[in-house]
Amino acid sequence: MPKSQRSVQVRISIGGEARTLSIPAGSSAGDLLKSLGLLREEYILLKSGHVVYEFETLGEGDSIELIRAFSGG
C-alpha cells in the first residue's frame, strides 16, 4: 500500500502554536492525544469550533485545536 494511504496529515494548534502532523489513517481524536503524549483527561479537541468526539476518525487536512482544560490560576 502506498505510504500516502497509510497516513493522513492534520494541522494541530496548541496554545497558539500550530504545526502539521502525520498520523496513521483511521486515527481517532483520542489516538491523536495519545500519540502526542497528552492525557484525554486534560485536553479538549475542537474542529471548526466544535468539540470533537473522542472516537471520531480524523481525516486528511483536518485542523484541530487542542485546549487544555486545566489552565491553573
Place this chain on the structure above:
Amino acid sequence: MCSVCGSRARYFQRYSGKSYCGRCFTRSIRRRVWREVRRNRLIRDGDFVLIALSGGKDSTACLDMVHELERRRKVELAAITVDEGIEGYRPAGIQAAKLAAEERGIELHRVSFRKEVGLDLDSIIGKLGDASRACTYCGVLRRWILNRHARELGADRLVTGHNLDDEAQSALLNLIRGDPARLARSGPGYLLDHDKFVPRVKPLRKIPGKETLLYCLFRGLEVHTASCPYSEYDMRNEVRGFLNRLEEERPTSKSSFLSTTNRLARSVGDEFRGVKLRECDNCGEPTTGKLCKACQLLSTIP
C-alpha cells in the same frame, strides 16, 4: 451516538461509560448541580447569593446555572470579581466577568488587592522576592476580601466555582501537609460558625474541571482560559498532574478519593467541632487565633 437521545455524540464521559451530545450533556450537568445544591441546602429559597466571578470557566459555568435560580425568582443574585493585580493575566478575566454579568443583567462588584491591602499581587511578590508564595498570598487575601465584602453587601451565601479537581487536589494537599483541621473543614458542611463569616458554598464540587469547560463550550459561553503566570510555582500543579494521570488510567479515581476524604473529614470533624471563631485583633475578621491568616501574611511583607 448520545446515550440519552441517540443524536450525534460529542463527548464520552469515561467515568460513567456514557456518550453525550452537547444538549444532553449540559442538561445532565445542570441536574447534578441542582441535586448537590438541594441535598446539601447550599442555597435556600430567598437567599441573597453573591457569586465570586473570575471570568474563568468554573465561575462562569456556575453563574450560568445559579442565574437560573434567579430567573425563577428563587434567589437574589449579585457577582463580585477581585482584581489581584497580575499584569498580562487578570485584565482579560475581568473583561470576561464583566461581559458574563452584563449579559445576565447581574450587578458586578469590583474590588482589588491594591485598594483593599494597598498593594497588588505583583508588587507583593516583588517585595517578597519569591514567586513560589504567590498562590498562598493570593488565596488567603482573596478569601479575606471576599468574606468582608459578602458580609457588607448582606449576602447569605458566597458561591465559588470550585470543581471536583480543585476539591480533590485540596484534599490531597491537606493530607500531604498533615493538616487534619483543614481537611475537616473541606466537606460540603460547615464546622465553623460566626456572625461575621459568610458561608462559602461550591455547587460544582462534584463536576470535573474538564466538564465545566465543556459546559461553557456547549453553551457558547465566553471564558478566560489563560494560565496565571504564578500557577507554575504552586505545589497544586504537581498534585493536579498526579490525579489526572490516575484518572486517565482509572476513571472515577478523583470522585472516589473525594468521597472517601469527605467521609474521613466528617469523622475527624468531631475533633474540631468545638473550635470557636473569634475576631482578629488587627482587622476584626473571623479567625481561630489572635491574628487572622491575612494579617499574618501582610505583616511579613517587607
